[in-house]
Amino acid sequence: xxxxxxxxxxxxxxxxxxxxxxxxxxxxxxxxxxxxxxxxxxxxxxxxxxxxxxxxxxxxxxxxxxxxxxxxxxxxxxxxxxxxxxxxxxxxxxxxxxxxxxxxxxxxxxxxxxxxxxxxxxxxxxxxxxxxxxxxxxxxxxxxxxxxxxxxxxxxxxxxxxxxxxxxxxxxxxxxxxxxxxxxxxxxxxxxxxxxxxxxxxxxxxxxxxxxxxxxxxxxxxxxxxxxxxxxxxxxxxxxxxxxxxxxxxxxxxxxxxxxxxxxxxxxxxxxxxxxxxxxxxxxxxxxxxxxxxxxxxxxxxxxxxxxxxxxxxxxxxxxxxxxxxxxxxxxxxxxxxxxxxxxxxxxxxxxxxxxxxxxxxxxxxxxxxxxxxxxxxxxxxxxxxxxxxxxxxxxxxxxxxxxxxxxxxxxxxxxxxxxxxxxxxxxxxxxxxxxxxxxxxxxxxxxxxxxxxxxxxxxxxxxxxxxxxxxxxxxxxxxxxxxxxxxxxxxxxxxxxxxxxxxxxxxx
Amino acid sequence: xxxxxxxxxxxxxxxxxxxxxxxxxxxxxxxxxxxxxxxxxxxxxxxxxxxxxxxxxxxxxxxxxxxxxxxxxxxxxxxxxxxxxxxxxxxxxxxxxxxxxxxxxxxxxxxxxxxxxxxxxxxxxxxxxxxxxxxxxxxxxxxxxxxxxxxxxxxxxxxxxxxxxxxxxxxxxxxxxxxxxxxxxxxxxxxxxxxxxxxxxxxxxxxxxxxxxxxxxxxxxxxxxxxxxxxxxxxxxxxxxxxxxxxxxxxxxxxxxxxxxxxxxxxxxxxxxxxxxxxxxxxxxxxxxxxxxxxxxxxxxxxxxxxxxxxxxxxxxxxxxxxxxxxxxxxxxxxxxxxx
Numbered sequence: 001x002x003x004x005x006x007x008x009x010x011x012x013x014x015x016x017x018x019x020x021x022x023x024x025x026x027x028x029x030x031x032x033x034x035x036x037x038x039x040x041x042x043x044x045x046x047x048x049x050x051x052x053x054x055x056x057x058x059x060x061x062x063x064x065x066x067x068x069x070x071x072x073x074x075x076x077x078x079x080x081x082x083x084x085x086x087x088x089x090x091x092x093x094x095x096x097x098x099x100x101x102x103x104x105x106x107x108x109x110x111x112x113x114x115x116x117x118x119x120x121x122x123x124x125x126x127x128x129x130x131x132x133x134x135x136x137x138x139x140x141x142x143x144x145x146x147x148x149x150x151x152x153x154x155x156x157x158x159x160x161x162x163x164x165x166x167x168x169x170x171x172x173x174x175x176x177x178x179x180x181x182x183x184x185x186x187x188x189x190x191x192x193x194x195x196x197x198x199x200x201x202x203x204x205x206x207x208x209x210x211x212x213x214x215x216x217x218x219x220x221x222x223x224x225x226x227x228x229x230x231x232x233x234x235x236x237x238x239x240x241x242x243x244x245x246x247x248x249x250x251x252x253x254x255x256x257x258x259x260x261x262x263x264x265x266x267x268x269x270x271x272x273x274x275x276x277x278x279x280x281x282x283x284x285x286x287x288x289x290x291x292x293x294x295x296x297x298x299x300x301x302x303x304x305x306x307x308x309x310x311x312x313x314x315x316x317x318x319x320x321x322x323x324x325x326x327x328x329x330x331x332x333x334x335x336x337x338x339x340x341x342x343x344x345x346x347x348x349x350x351x352x353x354x355x356x357x358x359x360x361x362x363x364x365x366x367x368x369x370x371x372x373x374x375x376x377x378x379x380x381x382x383x384x385x386x387x388x389x390x391x392x393x394x395x396x397x398x399x400x401x402x403x404x405x406x407x408x409x410x411x412x413x414x415x416x417x418x419x420x421x422x423x424x425x426x427x428x429x430x431x432x433x434x435x436x437x438x439x440x441x442x443x444x445x446x447x448x449x450x451x452x453x454x455x456x457x458x459x460x461x462x463x464x465x466x467x468x469x470x471x472x473x474x475x476x477x478x479x480x481x482x483x484x485x486x487x488x489x490x491x492x493x494x495x496x497x498x499x500x501x502x503x504x505x506x507x508x509x
Numbered sequence: 510x511x512x513x514x515x516x517x518x519x520x521x522x523x524x525x526x527x528x529x530x531x532x533x534x535x536x537x538x539x540x541x542x543x544x545x546x547x548x549x550x551x552x553x554x555x556x557x558x559x560x561x562x563x564x565x566x567x568x569x570x571x572x573x574x575x576x577x578x579x580x581x582x583x584x585x586x587x588x589x590x591x592x593x594x595x596x597x598x599x600x601x602x603x604x605x606x607x608x609x610x611x612x613x614x615x616x617x618x619x620x621x622x623x624x625x626x627x628x629x630x631x632x633x634x635x636x637x638x639x640x641x642x643x644x645x646x647x648x649x650x651x652x653x654x655x656x657x658x659x660x661x662x663x664x665x666x667x668x669x670x671x672x673x674x675x676x677x678x679x680x681x682x683x684x685x686x687x688x689x690x691x692x693x694x695x696x697x698x699x700x701x702x703x704x705x706x707x708x709x710x711x712x713x714x715x716x717x718x719x720x721x722x723x724x725x726x727x728x729x730x731x732x733x734x735x736x737x738x739x740x741x742x743x744x745x746x747x748x749x750x751x752x753x754x755x756x757x758x759x760x761x762x763x764x765x766x767x768x769x770x771x772x773x774x775x776x777x778x779x780x781x782x783x784x785x786x787x788x789x790x791x792x793x794x795x796x797x798x799x800x801x802x803x804x805x806x807x808x809x810x811x812x813x814x815x816x817x818x819x820x821x822x823x824x825x826x827x828x829x830x831x832x833x834x835x836x837x838x839x840x841x842x843x844x845x846x847x848x849x
Contacts, residue, residue, distance in 0.1 A: 008842070013520055094514075170520070243842060256843035323510040334519040341514055355519075362520050364513075369526050369584060370626030373785040375735070376524065378792075383842040386790060389834070406841045414518030421524035422626075428516045 002203075002231045005251040007244050009382045010236040011415045013170050013335070015209060020294035020301045022173035023180040023212050027305050028291075028318055030077050034102040034309035036062060037089050040348035041137030042144045043069030048100055054081045058110035059285055062100050065132060071145045072135045075102060076287035076307035078109035087344070090312065090331045090351065094341035102309070113283030124150075124196040127280060131196075134279030135286045135349075140164065140175075140269030141332065143350040146276065149268065150196050152261035159264035161199040162249065163190055163273055165206040165213065166240030169333030172353040174290045175270050177303040179206070179213035182274050183220035189277030190228060197266055202228045204270075205249050209235040237335060238413040242267045244382055256409055271352075291347055293319035295356035297327060306347060312354060313343040321356055330355040334362055335414045369422040377416035377426065383409050387416035387426050394433040399440065402433055410434075526625075530585035532731050533780070536724035537592055540776060543720040544596070547713030548652040549660035551600020554670050555607060556592050562611045563591030570620045586625045590614055593780055594633040597773065597820070598640070600652045601666060603673035606644060610636040630827045631787045634820040641820065649816070651683045654713040684714055685772045685816040688763050718775040725779025734785065737792045738799035739778040743769060745803030753811060762811035777806070777819040787827045794830075794837035802826050 039045035046063035050056060056075040063073040083101040088094070116122055116130065132147035152158060163186070167175040179186060186204075194202050204221075206214050214232055221228045233239065233248050243254045245267065252263050260267050271289065278284045287308055294301040299320035306315060312329065321327075330337040332353055340354075347354070377387035386405060393401040410430050417426040483489055544552040567587040571578035581587070594614050598607060617639070618632025619625070641648045652660070661669065729736055750765035768774065773781075782788060782802050789798040802822045809818030 011522070013522070092516075247842075253843045256841065258843070325511070326513045327510050328513040328515065328519070330517075330519055332517075334517075336517050337519065338517060339512070339514045339519075341512060343512070357519070364515065365521055366525075369580075370624065372526055372529070372586070372626050373788075373790060374529065374733075375785055375790055375792075375795075376732075378790065378839070379735070384839045385841055386838065388790060405838070406844070409841050409843060412517075417518050417521065419522050419524060421526045421529050423521060423525075425516060427518065431516075 002229065002249065003251065004231070004233045005248050007236075007239065007247050007382050008384045009378075009380045009415060010238065011380050011418050012235070013237055013418060015235070016171050016294075017173050017176070017209065019171065019296075020173045020292045020303055022176040022210070022303065024303065025177050025181045025290065025305060026302050028307070028310060028315060030104050030106065030108060030307055031310050031314040032104060033082070033311070034076060034079070034104060034307055035087050035311060035344070035346040036073050036075075036100045036102065036309040037087075037097050037346065037348055038063045038073055038100065039097060040073065040143060040308065040350065041071045042142055043067075043071075043148075045098065046070055046073050048084050048098075050081050050084075050100065052081050052084055055079075056081060056102065058108060059113065059287060060111055061285075062102075065135075068148060069145060071132060071137050071147070072285075073100065073308075074135055074285040074287050076309060077102075077104050078107050079104040087346075088342035090340055090345040090348065092338035099309075099346070115281045115283040117281065119192055119280050120195060124198070127192065127196050130283075131276055131279055134275070134284070136272060136275045136279060137286075137349050138269055139271030139275060139289060139349060139352070141336075141350050141352060143348075146268070146272055149266060150193065152197070152259075152266065156261040157264060158197040158199045158261060158266050159201065160250075160266075161190060161194045161197055161202045162246065162260075162265055162267040163202070163204040163270055164240060164242065164245050164267050165204055165210070165217070165270050166245050167210070168207060168235070168237045168240035169335050169337075169353070170237070171294050171355055172292050172333045173294075173303055174292045174352045176210045176213050177292075178274060178290050179210070179270050180216045183213075183216040184223065185274045185277045186217065186270050187220045187224045187226055187228060188281065189273035189275070191224075191226065192276055192280050193266075193268060193273060199266070202226075203249060204228060204230045205245050206230065206232050207235045207239060208232045238382055238411070238415065241382065241411050241413060243411065256406070286349065289347075289349060289351065291315065291351055292353040293356075294353065295330075296358045296361045297321055297323060297356040308348060309346045311344050311346050312340060315347065315354060316343070316356060319356075323356075324359060326359070328357060328362070330357070335418070336412065365423045365425065368424045371422055371424060374421060376419040376421065380415040380419045382413060382415060383411060385410055390433075391424065391426055391429055394429040397433075397436065399433075399437050402437065407433060407437070526584045526586065529733055530589050532728060532733050533589050534585065534592060536728045536733075537596060537721075537780065539720035539724050540717060541596060543713070543717045544600070547654045547660075547716065548600045549655070550663050550666045551602070551652055551661075551669070552596060554666055555595035555598050555600065555602060558604065558670070559591045559595035559598075559607045559611050560588055562608055563587050563615055566612060566615045567620075570615070571624070574620075574624075576624075581624065584625065587615065587619075590619065590632045594636045596776065596780075597633065597637050599648065599650055601650075601661070601669040602647060603669075604671050606640060606647050607670075609643075610640045613639045626786055628786055629830075631781060631784045631823050634781065634823045634827075637820045638824060641815070649686070651686075683772065683816060684767075685810065688767075688810075688816075714772070715770045718770040721775040721779060725775065725783075728779060728783075734783040735792055735795065737795040738782050738788060738802075741796045741799030742778045742782055742803035742806075743774070745800040746774065746807050747803075749804050749807035753807065762807070768807065768810070772810070772817040773819045774806070777802075777823065781819060781823055782826075787823075787830065789830045789833040789837065791834065791837050791839050793839060794833045797833050797837060798826055798830060801829070 044066045047066050048063045050062050058077045060075045062075050065072045079102045082103040086096045087099040089097045128147050128150050136146040137143040165179055190202050231249055254260050275286045288305050291306050292303050329340040331340050389405050412427050414427050568578040571581040614632040614636030618635035619628045622628045747765045750768040753762040754764050789795050805822035806818045
C-alpha cells in the first residue's frame with residue numbers, strides 16, 4: 001500500500017456532489033448554433049482555416065494551431081460557417097474573443113477517422129503530434145496544451161504518470177462520471193500517455209468520496225491486466241490541486257516556480273487521458289466534453305456530454321433553469337469558478353461545470369469586517385502561506401513584502417476566504433496584487449527596453465559622428481598632403497576660383 | 510434575468526467575528542462564576558458597569574469616525590475587551606477606576622489605532638497597566654475570599670463601587686502578594702501561617718484558575734484559537750518555576766503548581782495572550798510569543814516589584830510580535846523539505 005501523506009491546511013466544505021447524479025451521463029442536444037472560440041486553451045490562439053459560408057463536417061479542422069503553445073479547433077458536428085467574429089466568451093473578466101460560429105444542420109455528418117492501433121510500436125513523437133492535431137488541451141480547467149506537457153525535454157526523465165481523479169471542488173462530478181462511464185478508455189489512454197513519456201509507472205489518484213468511480217476504474221485495470229496503481233485518499237479541499245495531489249501521493253513537493261516534471265512526474269486529468277485514447281485509437285479530435293450542470297436553481301441537474309461551443313444558455317435550458325431575479329451562473333465550482341457575465345458565451349475545453357445556485361444555497365458574502373488576525377486562514381492554506389500578512393501587504397501595495405511572503409505560490413484555491421470569520425474576499429486581493437505586480441514588471445520591462453533603445457541610438461549617433469569626423473579628418477589630411485606635394489595651397493586656390501567666378505557673373509558697370 | 514457577478518470563492522464557512530467573540534464571552538462564564546462565588550458579586554458589577562461604559566464609548570467613537578456604530582458594536586469585540594479588563598480589576602473597585610480603565614482601553618488601546626484589528630497592544634492590558642501604575646493602592650486592594658471573611662452582598666457591593674469610602678472595604682493580600690512580601694519564611698511555613706494560601710494556589714485562586722482553564726479548553730475545542738500560545742506560556746512558566754524552586758526557602762519563587770494555579774495564570778494563558786490581533790501570527794510565532802510571556806511572567810513575579818506580571822509581560826511581547834513574525838514565517842510549499 002502506498003503511504004498517503006497529508007497536505008498542510010485544507011477545508012471540508014459541503015460536497016453537494018450527489019445533486020448532479022454522478023455516473024449517469026446524458027447527451028446534450030446539438031444546439032442550432034455553435035460558437036467556437038479559437039482559443040480554448042492556454043497559449044496562442046488558433047488560426048481559422050475555414051471561411052464564412054463553408055460547409056463543414058463533424059471533426060473537420062476549423063482553426064489550426066499556431067506554434068507550439070497552441071492547439072487546433074475542430075467542428076463538433078456538421079453545418080455551415082455562419083460567421084467568424086468577436087463574441088463574448090466565458091471568461092472571468094467578461095471578455096470577447098474571436099469565435100467561429102457554426103450553423104448546425106442537424107444531420108451530424110462526420111469525417112471518417114483513422115486511428116493508430118499499433119501505438120506501442122509507434123514513435124512517441126508521432127503520437128504527440130497526433131495529440132496536438134486532435135486539439136487536446138488539459139480538460140481539468142487550465143487548458144494547458146497536452147502535447148507540450150508530454151514533451152518535458154531530454155533533461156527531465158519522467159518516472160510517474162499521475163492521473164488526477166481527485167475532483168475536490170464541491171458540486172462538480174464531471175470527472176467522477178467520466179471515470180465511471182469511460183474507465184476502459186481511461187486505462188488505455190493512461191497507457192498511451194505513459195508510453196509517450198517512457199514513464200515507469202502509472203498512478204491513478206481518486207478521492208475516497210467516489211466509491212463507484214474507484215470500483216469501475218479498478219475493474220478496468222483488472223480487465224486490462226495492467227500494472228496501474230490506484231490510490232485513494234481522504235476527501236479534503238484542495239487535494240486536487242496538482243501540487244497537492246503530488247504531495248499526497250508521493251510526499252514530494254514541486255519546487256516553487258517549477259513544474260511536476262522537475263521531480264519526474266507528469267500529472268493529467270482523466271478527461272485528458274480519455275481524449276488521448278480517442279485521438280490515438282479512433283483518430284478522433286476533441287470536440288465534446290463532459291459538463292456537470294448543477295445547483296438548486298436547475299430542476300434537472302445532470303452530467304452531459306456536450307458539443308464544445310454550445311452556448312451556456314442552451315445547457316441551462318436543457319437542465320431546466322428556473323432563474324432567480326438575480327441569478328449567479330458559475331463557470332467551474334463554487335471555490336474557484338467565476339461568475340459568467342453573458343449566457344450566450346459558449347462552453348469550451350475547460351468547462352467542467354456550470355453551477356446555478358439559489359441565493360439561499362450559496363448566500364452572498366456579508367460585507368467584509370476588519371481582519372482580527374485570527375489566523376484561521378494560515379491554518380487553511382494548502383501552500384503554507386500567511387494569507388493575512390499577504391492581505392495587509394496587498395492592501396498596502398507593498399510588492400517587496402508580497403514577494404517576500406511568496407504571493408506567487410498562492411494557487412487561489414479560496415480556502416482562506418472560506419474560513420475567514422470577517423468574510424474578507426482574500427483571493428480577490430491576491431489576484432489584484434498579482435495583476436499589479438505583473439503590470440509593474442511589464443512597465444519596468446518596457447522602460448528598460450526604451451532605455452536600452454535610447455542608449456543604443458545614442459551610441460549609434462556618436463559612432464556615426466565619430467566616423468564622419470574621422471572621414472573629414474582623413475580627407476583634410478589627404479588634401480593637405482596633396483597640396484604639400486604640389487607646392488600650392490588648395491584653400492587659397494579655391495578662394496581664387498570663387499573670386500574669378502564672381503567677377504564673371506557680375507555685370508560690368 | 511440579470512446575472513450576478515461576484516468573485517470566487519462563492520461559498521464560505523460558518524465563521525463570523527461575532528460568533529468568535531461570543532464564544533470568548535461564554536468561555537469566561539465559569540471563571541466569572543467562581544470569582545463571584547469566592548469573592549462576592551464585585552466582579553459581576555465590574556463587568557456589567559464596565560460593559561455599559563465600553564459600549565457607549567465605542568458607539569460614540571465610531572459615530573465620530575463616521576462609521577456605522579451598530580456594526581462595530583454588533584461584533585461584540587468591545588464587550589470582550591471590557592469583560593476581560595473587568596475580570597482583571599479587583600472586585601469592589603471604585604466606579605471611577607472602572608471608568609478610567611475602560612476609557613483607556615477603548616480609546617488608547619483600541620480606537621486611536623483604528624479600531625478592531627489594528628491595535629498593536631492588547632487593549633484590556635493597556636487599560637490595566639495604566640490603572641496599575643496610576644492607582645496602585647486601589648489596584649492592589651483585592652477582596653478577601655469567602656472562608657476568611659464574610660463576602661459582601663449585592664447592596665454592600667454597589668455601595669463599595671459607587672460610594673467608595675462609605676463603608677470599610679474587606680480586602681486581603683493575594684497569595685502572590687504574600688509570596689512577594691515574604692522575606693523570612695520557608696515556603697512551607699508561609700503556607701501553614703497564611704490561611705489564604707491553603708490549597709495549590711491559595712483559597713479560591715486554584716478554583717478560579719481551574720475554571721478559566723476549563724473555559725480555555727472549551728475555546729480550543731471550538732477552534733477559536735490554537736493551542737500554541739497558551740501551552741507554550743504555561744510550559745515556560747512551569748519550567749521557570751521548576752528551575753527557580755529550590756525546595757521552598759524564603760528566597761524561593763513558589764512551586765510550579767503554585768505559579769500555574771495562582772494569580773491570573775490561566776486567565777492570561779487562554780483569554781489574554783490568545784488575543785489574535787496583538788499576538789504573533791504563525792503557529793511557530795505563537796509558540797515563541799507564548800513561551801516568552803510565560804518566562805517574563807515568572808521573572809516579573811519573582812524579581813520585579815509587582816506581585817503579578819501578566820499585563821506587563823503581554824504588553825512587552827505585543828511590542829515584539831512583528832519581530833517574531835519576521836523570523837517565524839512558515840516554510841511555503843515547494844521552497845524546501847516539507848514540514849512534518
